[in-house]
Amino acid sequence: MQHDYFVGSIFVGTILNWSIDNLSPQRACHSSTCTEITETDIKASMLASADYALSMLEESIHDDALYCLFEWSDEQSLLSISVTDHSKTNDGKHTVKVHFKGIKQAAIEEQTETIKFWLRDHLTTSADFMKFSLVAGFSRDGRQTVELM
Secondary structure (H helix, E strand, O other), X not given: OEEXXXXXXXXXXXXXXXXXXXXXXXXXXXXXXXXXXXXXXXXXXXXXXXXXXXXXXXXXXXXXXXXXXXXXXXXXXXXXXXXXXXXXXXXXXEEEEEEEOOHHHHOOOOHHHHHHHHHHHHXXXXXXXXXXOOEXXXXXXXXXOOEEO
C-alpha cells in the first residue's frame, strides 16, 4: 500500500514530497525526489532528508541495531538512510531513499566526500540522533564497506 505525504522542512525553501510504501507491517520505505540543481539547495534537501529519517529512529531501532547507515550511490544519485545491524542485513522499520536528480548539474567538487562531510557535520547537532547509541556509518555504492562518521 502506498501513501503520499507532504513534509516541509526547517531548511528555508526545502520541501520534499514523500511517498510511503508499506512493505509489511514491520517495514516502510519513504521515498522522494530532489530536483534542485544548486549545491546550496541540494545540501539543504539532503539535510532535510536526514532530519526526516532521524525523526523516525525510535521506531526503527531493534535489539541488534548498531548503525544509522547513510548509503550513497553515485551512479544512481541516491541517498538511502536506515538503521541496521552489524551484518547490515537486518534493517529497522523505516528506510528513507532520496533520488537527487540535479546533483550532476551542480558540479559539486569531490561529491561523495562532500556529501559525507555534510551529513557527518549535521549529525553533531542532531538531537534526534544523540538520543540513541548508534554508530553513524557511511557507505559508497554498496554496504560491503562502512566508513565511520
